[in-house]
Amino acid sequence: MNHDAKVLIALDYANEQSALDFVKRVSPADCRLKVGKEMFTYFGPQFVKKLIDLGFDVFLDLKFHDIPNTVAKAVTAAAELGVWMVNVHASGGPEMMRKAKEALEKYGDDAPLLIAVTILTSMDEAELKRLGVDKTPNEQVQFLAKLAKDSGLDGVVCSAQEASILKQTLGKDFKLVTPGIRPAGADKGDQKRVMTPREAIDAGSDYLVIGRPITQSQNPQATLIEINNTLR
Numbered sequence: 001m002n003h004d005a006k007v008l009i010a011l012d013y014a015n016e017q018s019a020l021d022f023v024k025r026v027s028p029a030d031c032r033l034k035v036g037k038e039m040f041t042y043f044g045p046q047f048v049k050k051l052i053d054l055g056f057d058v059f060l061d062l063k064f065h066d067i068p069n070t071v072a073k074a075v076t077a078a079a080e081l082g083v084w085m086v087n088v089h090a091s092g093g094p095e096m097m098r099k100a101k102e103a104l105e106k107y108g109d110d111a112p113l114l115i116a117v118t119i120l121t122s123m124d125e126a127e128l129k130r131l132g133v134d135k136t137p138n139e140q141v142q143f144l145a146k147l148a149k150d151s152g153l154d155g156v157v158c159s160a161q162e163a164s165i166l167k168q169t170l171g172k173d174f175k176l177v178t179p180g181i182r183p184a185g186a187d188k189g190d191q192k193r194v195m196t197p198r199e200a201i202d203a204g205s206d207y208l209v210i211g212r213p214i215t216q217s218q219n220p221q222a223t224l225i226e227i228n229n230t231l232r
């Protein structure tokens, strides 16, 4: 579906029917859906196909990280499946990212957006040091995001805290996809540094990954519309 919905709902279910029951309660005109490693590993491409057939844009969040040839083939498989967005780890390197982007060229306007993961929000400075990286997470995110842009990618996943600096340095067309979003008053769960949907958009986010505040709502469509209304 071609629309400007900014909310990407994270479908984190270990049961396919529960996910499909939820999906029937929200409109593909008002959101897109993110399918990650858990659901893909349990339910596979057939599950993704069902969501697409229901009219949803799907972000296939498998964070590919492998040699360039393998990643190019993996993103090709994602394009064949018909997903709207797919991602790779920027730390796979510029050659890997370039090859992945080139593999999608033949799909023209139907190619999925190709997004890079920079530094996972679960990594702190000490953990980066253990990996031999002597930068702060923030510096390393900026470094990898620039590398992703220079390699031709369409954007990055980052925290909303990093969005404003990345928007300034990498320009308005480079898409920023941000998790860790909580509507005012919502339960934070295990997210530590959160922003409201409106704050994240104002900071420069293009797409907001939101899971539990919508999936666990009594009325998911109403919650989604409330969020969308704050973004106008």
Ligand SMILES: O=C(O)c1cc(=O)[nH]c(=O)n1[C@@H]1O[C@H](COP(=O)(O)O)[C@@H](O)[C@H]1O
Residues within 6 Å of the ligand: 010, 011, 012, 036, 061, 119, 120, 121, 122, 157, 179, 180, 181, 189, 191, 209, 210, 211, 212, 213
């Ligand atoms: O890659 C992600 O989507 C992701 C990256 C990250 O750094 N932090 C993060 O929370 N996520 C995902 O974003 C979603 C957030 O879900 P909620 O915390 O329920 O809104 C989950 O699917 C997380 O796995």
